[in-house]
Amino acid sequence: MSQFYGTMQGSKSAKTCQGHKTQGLDATINGWGKGVRVRATYNEATEREEFAIFETTGSNRSGSDKLIQVIKSGSAPDNCPHCMKGITGDPDACPDCEQKL
Numbered sequence: 340m341s342q343f344y345g346t347m348q349g350s351k352s353a354k355t356c357q358g359h360k361t362q363g364l365d366a367t368i369n370g371w372g373k374g375v376r377v378r379a380t381y382n383e384a385t386e387r388e389e390f391a392i393f394e395t396t397g398s399n400r401s402g403s404d405k406l407i408q409v410i411k412s413g414s415a416p417d418n419c420p421h422c423m424k425g426i427t428g429d430p431d432a433c434p435d436c437e438q439k440l
């Protein structure tokens with residue numbers, strides 16, 4: 340079973356693509372001047388799936404990809420299970436005791 344599963348639908352029938360934990364999955368949709376790229380990876384240390392979303396310069400390739408946002412599976416708890424301090428945002432580790440969340 341693959342960690343990641345991608346689908347693309349254009350003017351022809353849909354295509355699928357699988358990515359294992361170790362390789363991840365990388366997808367790009369480009370126009371001429373702009374586009375988006377999503378890189379899916381599995382973070383062994385945090386045991387979370389991560390999706391990095393980039394803005395591209397399209398098929399013109401006039402510059403490098405710009406990171407827009409990283410989305411992660413799961414979410415940090417409201418309180419650290421190790422030191423019980425409150426957690427704000429969605430960090431991978433507790434800002435106080437630095438234990439993995």
Ligand SMILES: [Zn+2]
Pocket residue numbers: 419420421422423424433434435436437438
């Ligand atoms: Zn803590």
